[in-house]
Amino acid sequence: MNDLHGILFAYRSDSNLGELTRPRNTCSLPFGGRYRLIDFMLSNYVNSGITDVGVIVHESYQSLLDHLGSGKDWDLSRKHGGLRILPPFGYAERGDGDYRGNMDALAGVAGYLNNIRQEYVIMGWGDLAVNLPVAEVLERHLETGADVTMVCTPTLKSSPRFSEYVEVSGDGRVTDLSIHPTAADKALESLEIYILSKQLLLDMVDYCAAHDVHSFSRGVLQPRLKSLRLVPYVHQGYVGRFQSVSDYFRRSMDLLDPAVRDDLFNPDRPIRTKDQSNPSTYYGPNAVSNSSLVADGCFIEGEVTNSILSRGVIVEAGAKVSNSVLMQGTVVKAGASLSYVISDKNVQINENRILTGHSTYPLAIAKNSIV
Amino acid sequence: MKKEVVAMLLAGGQGSRLYALTSHVAKPAVPFGGKYRIIDFPLSNCVNSGIDTVGVLTQYRPLELNSYIGNGQPWDLDRSDGGVHILPPYMREGEQGTWYKGTANAIYQNIGFLDLYDPDYVVILSGDHIYKMDYADMVALHKKTDAACTISVLEVTMEEATRFGIMNVDGDDRIYEFEEKPKQPKSNLASMGIYVFTWSKLRQYLIADEADPTSSNDFGKNIIPNMLNAGEKLMAYRFHGYWKDVGTINSLWDANMDMLAPHSGIDLYDPDWPIYARSPIRPPHVTGPNAKLSHALVTGGCRVDGTVENSVLFHSVTVEEGADVQYSILMPGAVVKAGAQVSYAILAENAVVERNACVGSAPSGDPDWGIAVVASDVTVGEGAVVPPSAMIREDVKGGEQG
Numbered sequence: 051m052n053d054l055h056g057i058l059f060a061y062r063s064d065s066n067l068g069e070l071t072r073p074r075n076t077c078s079l080p081f082g083g084r085y086r087l088i089d090f091m092l093s094n095y096v097n098s099g100i101t102d103v104g105v106i107v108h109e110s111y112q113s114l115l116d117h118l119g120s121g122k123d124w125d126l127s128r129k130h131g132g133l134r135i136l137p138p139f140g141y142a143e144r145g146d147g148d149y150r151g152n153m154d155a156l157a158g159v160a161g162y163l164n165n166i167r168q169e170y171v172i173m174g175w176g177d178l179a180v181n182l183p184v185a186e187v188l189e190r191h192l193e194t195g196a197d198v199t200m201v202c203t204p205t206l207k208s209s210p211r212f213s214e215y216v217e218v219s220g221d222g223r224v225t226d227l228s229i230h231p232t233a234a235d236k237a238l239e240s241l242e243i244y245i246l247s248k249q250l251l252l253d254m255v256d257y258c259a260a261h262d263v264h265s266f267s268r269g270v271l272q273p274r275l276k277s278l279r280l281v282p283y284v285h286q287g288y289v290g291r292f293q294s295v296s297d298y299f300r301r302s303m304d305l306l307d308p309a310v311r312d313d314l315f316n317p318d319r320p321i322r323t324k325d326q327s328n329p330s331t332y333y334g335p336n337a338v339s340n341s342s343l344v345a346d347g348c349f350i351e352g353e354v355t356n357s358i359l360s361r362g363v364i365v366e367a368g369a370k371v372s373n374s375v376l377m378q379g380t381v382v383k384a385g386a387s388l389s390y391v392i393s394d395k396n397v398q399i400n401e402n403r404i405l406t407g408h409s410t411y412p413l414a415i416a417k418n419s420i421v
Numbered sequence: 422m423k424k425e426v427v428a429m430l431l432a433g434g435q436g437s438r439l440y441a442l443t444s445h446v447a448k449p450a451v452p453f454g455g456k457y458r459i460i461d462f463p464l465s466n467c468v469n470s471g472i473d474t475v476g477v478l479t480q481y482r483p484l485e486l487n488s489y490i491g492n493g494q495p496w497d498l499d500r501s502d503g504g505v506h507i508l509p510p511y512m513r514e515g516e517q518g519t520w521y522k523g524t525a526n527a528i529y530q531n532i533g534f535l536d537l538y539d540p541d542y543v544v545i546l547s548g549d550h551i552y553k554m555d556y557a558d559m560v561a562l563h564k565k566t567d568a569a570c571t572i573s574v575l576e577v578t579m580e581e582a583t584r585f586g587i588m589n590v591d592g593d594d595r596i597y598e599f600e601e602k603p604k605q606p607k608s609n610l611a612s613m614g615i616y617v618f619t620w621s622k623l624r625q626y627l628i629a630d631e632a633d634p635t636s637s638n639d640f641g642k643n644i645i646p647n648m649l650n651a652g653e654k655l656m657a658y659r660f661h662g663y664w665k666d667v668g669t670i671n672s673l674w675d676a677n678m679d680m681l682a683p684h685s686g687i688d689l690y691d692p693d694w695p696i697y698a699r700s701p702i703r704p705p706h707v708t709g710p711n712a713k714l715s716h717a718l719v720t721g722g723c724r725v726d727g728t729v730e731n732s733v734l735f736h737s738v739t740v741e742e743g744a745d746v747q748y749s750i751l752m753p754g755a756v757v758k759a760g761a762q763v764s765y766a767i768l769a770e771n772a773v774v775e776r777n778a779c780v781g782s783a784p785s786g787d788p789d790w791g792i793a794v795v796a797s798d799v800t801v802g803e804g805a806v807v808p809p810s811a812m813i814r815e816d817v818k819g820g821e822q823g
Contacts, residue, residue, distance in 0.1 A: 082704065083705035308707075320702040320703075321702070325700050327495070327695055327698060327700070329454070329456050329689035330454070330456050330720040330733070330734070330735075332717075332718055333714040333716065333718075334715075337715060338714075339714050340709070341709065341710050342708050343706075343707055344706055344707075345705040346705070346721050349690070358705075359705075
């Protein structure tokens with residue numbers, strides 16, 4: 051499929067994620083043992099045959115750059131097209147600070163948009179855990195003759211004050227859009243993933259720049275509900291959104307459900323990530339590992355239950371880890387005990403420390419900390 | 422462009438003593454150690470030693486090996502100058518050309534390739550050993566001693582020496598004699614099949630060897646003795662560390678078991694000398710509520726809900742609840758269903774052991790006992806029994822003895 055161009059917004063840094071997003075933006079949040087959140091949408095794009103992807107970044111994108119590199123792990127390292135990282139240099143003339151909204155971000159890369167060689171564009175956020183059949187979404191977009199196709203989920207998960215909801219008429223057209231209401235008032239939650247033609251997008255970006263409109267949903271879709279034909283694509287599969295530390299914890303624990311894993315890690319549409327050449331995980335003679343998801347390169351001599359372990363985690367003999375998420379390089383020393391803990395990269399838990407959070411309020415430990 | 426050192430990796434051998442495991446792939450492509458294939462070791466050693474130009478000589482069943490190596494990207498060998506090159510035998514004008522007749526002939530047929538890079542030194546490697554070695558250190562000795570050829574040697578016991586090619590050396594480790602499998606060894610320095618040659622010298626000897634119709638065109642049998650007879654300077658390079666030939670079922674099983682002893686053999690976790698591999702795209706492995714894992718290697722995509730002890734699981738292996746796996750090697754995609762027992766066995770890629778079947782058994786003292794092997798894509802039916810030492814190449818029906 052060469053008619054679709056991929057754009058990923060990768061500048062959101064949710065402050066409710068606390069310690070987890072201090073060193074990075076939400077898109078580069080580690081998830082599922084070996085992934086970063088951006089791997090999901092990026093893989094969805096690539097698995098649908100998209101060859102050209104622009105990733106719009108703003109601040110704290112160092113870890114994202116390290117992760118994406120030239121794009122070769124997604125087969126996006128190409129002479130013609132491929133992966134383009136788009137920093138906010140075109141935005142400087144407009145002044146200071148963050149993008150106020152995604153139309154601002156698109157205006158910031160207007161030159162890039164003009165050079166898109168595909169007829170259609172898909173744009174969305176890079177911080178969702180979802181295995182979306184993008185090729186099917188495009189097919190539906192062409193079938194329905196929509197101006198804009200919006201991907202929605204019927205399983206509401208997010209906090210309403212950060213979410214958007216759509217109402218659909220009998221003929222399958224979006225008739226109302228509520229943005230950040232106090233309560234989820236409609237049956238479909240928008241994932242803020244859109245397909246539209248390149249030409250329509252360019253017109254919208256022009257209009258918004260000229261009228262100082264900076265939000266796509268509030269500034270473009272809402273006022274034009276009658277004139278634009280908006281059609282939802284309802285994705286029935288799993289969707290993980292990350293708007294708080296407890297969201298992150300719950301979405302991680304979702305992965306221990308085989309049905310969620312089968313959906314998210316569908317082998318026909320594999321989620322690709324940066325290859326790190328880790329060896330296999332080693333379990334020692336007295337190791338215990340139950341109901342857990344464990345990445346390669348771990349060294350486990352203690353007990354692990356109901357947990358997610360990223361690459362290169364060490365659990366020493368006599369240590370106990372339960373209901374926890376341990377990111378890359380976490381070391382749990384002998385005799386330590388963790389329960390309802392999220393440890394960021396390279397955290398070290400020293401001998402006999404006992405750390406306990408709660409399922410609704412997990413204890414998050416900042417990157418590189420020594421406890 | 423000129424390169425100081427080019428490595429040539431002999432990867433054409435069938436590995437017939439691995440029987441069913443090499444019926445579809447060349448020996449260097451046989452999976453090893455949970456994450457790897459045998460060829461990852463010499464290839465990673467090359468890159469870690471600073472050698473960026475490697476010719477891989479293929480002949481027997483090369484397709485899987487070719488696609489595994491691909492453009493060399495997992496080993497950082499996707500270079501615009503140098504990199505990894507697959508070198509099969511080829512035809513020449515006038516319908517001329519042959520298969521590689523021997524190790525020396527394989528290099529002879531690729532003189533043209535080497536001339537492209539005009540190297541000072543050529544490192545000859547084989548694709549059937551597990552070890553970590555800094556070839557740069559060996560080349561440094563070669564340069565310092567101004568040798569024509571340097572051969573890497575391992576100190577073995579005098580008993581073992583009767584099974585190896587043995588180098589007899591003087592006080593400076595200069596080789597004065599080479600003996601293939603001597604009955605009465607004079608030294609315990611076994612050749613590891615790793616050579617550094619000064620290319621201009623080797624080139625001469627290869628051409629002379631090719632002109633000799635009685636030669637078997639082999640490094641050990643012909644080139645090395647010829648160089649010694651001609652008075653060339655041949656040096657022994659003493660290697661210390663883990664080195665294992667994995668050319669037989671027993672040695673392959675044994676070397677895999679070594680990987681379970683992270684501090685006794687070879688350290689795969691050492692960040693200063695990583696072994697690279699082309700990794701398939703798989704999620705992390707999952708352990709179920711009933712999983713019992715002890716002294717085991719487990720790789721991405723595995724699902725384990727049974728018992729796994731003293732075993733190596735490659736990617737995407739399934740061990741169901743109630744299954745029992747002991748002292749075994751389960752290659753990518755192997756499945757052991759509920760209630761099945763697998764003991765002292767090798768299950769090749771995508772082999773399936775159905776419910777309550779039994780493959781292999783613990784050593785019994787019987788002289789005929791050995792590791793049981795189930796070939797790739799073979800199914801052992803429900804309740805079937807595969808005895809030790811068996812080599813199963815075709816499906817075994819339920820309830821039968823394989």
